[in-house]
Amino acid sequence: MIKFSCKVFITMLSLACLLAGVSTSARADDAFAKIKKSGVLKVAVYNDFAPFSAGGNGIDIDLADALAKKLGLAVSLLPFPAGDDLGDDLRNMVWKGHYLGYGPADVLLHVPVDPNLARQNKQVAIFAPYHRETVRLVTDVRKVPQFESLDSLAGKNIGVEKVSISAVVMLGAEDGKFRDNVKIYPTATEALAALKSGALDGVLASRSEIEAAVRDDPRYRISEVSFPRLPHKGWAVGMAVKKDDAELVRQLQDATADMVASGEMAKIFARHGVAVVTP
Missing domain, CATH: 3.40.190.10 (Periplasmic binding protein-like II)
Structure with missing residues (x-):
């Protein structure tokens, strides 16, 4: 029977962790590289959700186009009807795809940036809040x-x-x-x-x-009207991608921050008669 010293075991464990990290990073880089190679950013948006997305128009439609341009990509929209709960939407449009063969997209817009939602859906990363709703x-x-x-x-x-x-x-x-x-x-x-x-x-x-x-x-x-079950300050909305798409997260986060800082985000909302509230 071969015996390992504690030092050897720790060294091997550290190496395994390092390799796992490299593998995860490689997968993340590879995911974004595939998007860049395709030249298209697939963006999921909700159906019948004016003023954000309805009939091919809305704030999220314009936002999707602006984000794609900042990443040097064309945009392909995947409109879809909301499911029974957000977990269904994240599964169908972000990390797995619908069983009828629709999706997944590279990114889903208008996702509540909520810690509980993130904990319940470990397959996705929820980030880049761009508006606070009330x-x-x-x-x-x-x-x-x-x-x-x-x-x-x-x-x-x-x-x-x-x-x-x-x-x-x-x-x-x-x-x-x-x-x-x-x-x-x-x-x-x-x-x-x-x-x-x-x-x-x-x-x-x-x-x-x-x-x-x-x-x-x-x-x-x-x-303004107060209800006991409603958060007084409302809720932030952002976007979601697959959990291991770290480079895509970084790119979209930076693009969103640039749009907020430059005033482009406010202009997109204003075109549809809405005042953006930065989270």
Whole structure:
């Protein structure tokens, strides 16, 4: 039986770790090298998600194009419908691909930069926050002359998007006090269109969705409203790639930082009527 001294064992273990590190680094470099060789950056974006991505237009569409150009690449968009949860989206569009053969992309945009989400999805790297989102209430000032608290909405018809954080908090507010007057729409865009047509008195949605819909129209007031289950400062959104694509992470991180510093990011948001909030 061959016996190893402690020193020899530690030396061999260190060498193994070093080689593993080299292998991981090589895989990461190789992944980005393949993207460069292809000349195309594949970017996954959500369907029906105005003002970020809908019908081939939006903030994330413009961002995808700008990031690709900074990396010296063309862009190829992979629009897709949101899954039942973010884990599904990360699996289908980032690290594995859909079982129907769609994806994965090189990068997915509009991913919450959240430690819990990152811990639950160890196959991906989530990074480069480029915007901070919040939930806001928009009301028609002709129908809701003043807004001081949720009590101002008593008897008012408030629209929300189905299966959204806005729907959850509005339906549950004050033990369901406003539930009978909450109207569910397939998307926030449709709820906001109903508000502008006069069918609703207000809409609870993301600030970006609201700003893009009403712009500076004096007929509508955007108000901050507090719910116990909502983070006061909102949440940051960034992007996700496969865990071992370290060079791609670095390239995209640098490109995003340059766009923020130069004001290019703010201009992209402004084109769609939204004020960017840097995380």
